[in-house]
Amino acid sequence: MKILTVGDIVGENGLEKLKQILPKLKEEKHIDFVTVNAENTAGGMGLTFKVWNELTKLPIDVYTMGNHTWGKKDIFSFIDHPQLIRPANYSKGVVGKGYGIYKCKGKNIAVINLIGRTDMNVLSENPFTVVDEIIQNIKDKADIIIVDFHAEATAEKIAMKYYLDGKVTILVGTHTHVQTADEEITSKKMGYITDIGMTGPKNSVIGMDIEASIKRFVTSLPERYKLAEGECTFCACVFTVNDETSEVEQIERISLS
Numbered sequence: 064m065k066i067l068t069v070g071d072i073v074g075e076n077g078l079e080k081l082k083q084i085l086p087k088l089k090e091e092k093h094i095d096f097v098t099v100n101a102e103n104t105a106g107g108m109g110l111t112f113k114v115w116n117e118l119t120k121l122p123i124d125v126y127t128m129g130n131h132t133w134g135k136k137d138i139f140s141f142i143d144h145p146q147l148i149r150p151a152n153y154s155k156g157v158v159g160k161g162y163g164i165y166k167c168k169g170k171n172i173a174v175i176n177l178i179g180r181t182d183m184n185v186l187s188e189n190p191f192t193v194v195d196e197i198i199q200n201i202k203d204k205a206d207i208i209i210v211d212f213h214a215e216a217t218a219e220k221i222a223m224k225y226y227l228d229g230k231v232t233i234l235v236g237t238h239t240h241v242q243t244a245d246e247e248i249t250s251k252k253m254g255y256i257t258d259i260g261m262t263g264p265k266n267s268v269i270g271m272d273i274e275a276s277i278k279r280f281v282t283s284l285p286e287r288y289k290l291a292e293g294e295c296t297f298c299a300c301v302f303t304v305n306d307e308t309s310e311v312e313q314i315e316r317i318s319l320s
Contacts, residue, residue: 064168064306065092066209068235069099070242070298071129073263073270073290074107078117080295081262084319089122092301092315096167097122098174100211100237101147102129103263107270107290109134115141124165127176129213129238130185132159150178150213152193154186162197164205170306173205175231177223179214179238190214191226198230207309209233217243217257224255232309233302235259240269242298242318252310260298265320267291296320 067089072078081099089097101118105111108131110118115137118126128149132138141147142159151161162175175197177190194210201208208231214220220236227234229251235258236243242260249255261270268276272289279286296318303313 064095064170064207064304066096066172066207066233066302066304067092067094067098068209068211068233068259068300068302069097069262070259071100071102071237071240071261071263072104073240073261074103075105075114076290076292076295077261077263077270078104078114080297082121084297085121085123088299088317094301096124096165096172098125098127098209098211099123100129100213100259101126102131102134102213103261103270105135107288110138111135112137112140119146124167125163125174127174127211127213127237129176129178130183148174148176150176150187151197152177152188152190154188161193162201164201170206171204172207172209173201175208175210177210177212177214179212179216179219181214181216181219183215191223194227207232207304210235212236213238215239220257224249224253228253232304232311235300242316244316246300246314246316248311248314252308254302254304254311254314256300256314256316259300260296260318262297262299263295264291265294265296294320
């Protein structure tokens with residue numbers, strides 16, 4: 064089985080890039096299952112109903128979120144959609160769900176969304192203990208487990224790699240928007256990458272306008288962020304999973320301009 068994970072979609076230009084690339088890539092690479100991090104798609108922060116409707120027309124199986132889950136109030140009207148998950152370690156009682164189990168080619172694929180706690184400025188529960196609880200609940204129901212860990216600190220993501228090795232099939236990092244060149248198949252055959260990267264404006268500061276971003280750093284004043292324009296990059300990873308053992312056999316990192 065081939066599983067494609069696509070990095071954070073940044074803004075409507077990033078969405079257009081996704082529309083251009085995904086259908087053809089899925090066909091060329093013989094992709095069976097697709098996950099996309101969609102938390103930045105509407106204006107660089109959150110999801111609107113209009114953008115959500117456009118996303119759901121694409122050949123995507125699961126949409127994950129992150130620290131901008133609640134960036135647009137529209138989200139509350141479709142947060143319970145079966146294909147949409149938000150970080151599982153948000154405070155208990157928060158609407159939406161943190162994981163889902165999906166059918167593909169006779170397999171049950173579980174997708175779990177987590178958010179980091181280091182430098183994230185989001186009130187959340189411990190992602191390590193929360194993911195343990197979820198795995199215990201689904202280990203007899205899922206053949207393949209995919210985790211999207213939306214976190215700032217590379218150290219936190221790498222720690223999660225060692226913590227989940229042998230417990231899940233694939234662990235991908237999102238949020239920092241810069242693709243890392245550290246994809247690996249671990250000793251226990253888990254597929255891992257610290258950050259998939261973003262699908263958004265190439266000439267930018269992680270998707271945002273360059274001048275506005277520089278002004279924030281130079282002056283230390285609260286300059287309003289705005290989305291960059293122009294050509295977009297597309298970042299993703301393809302994981303080839305053995306149908307018999309559910310172990311990752313190959314990883315292909317993708318970065319297209």
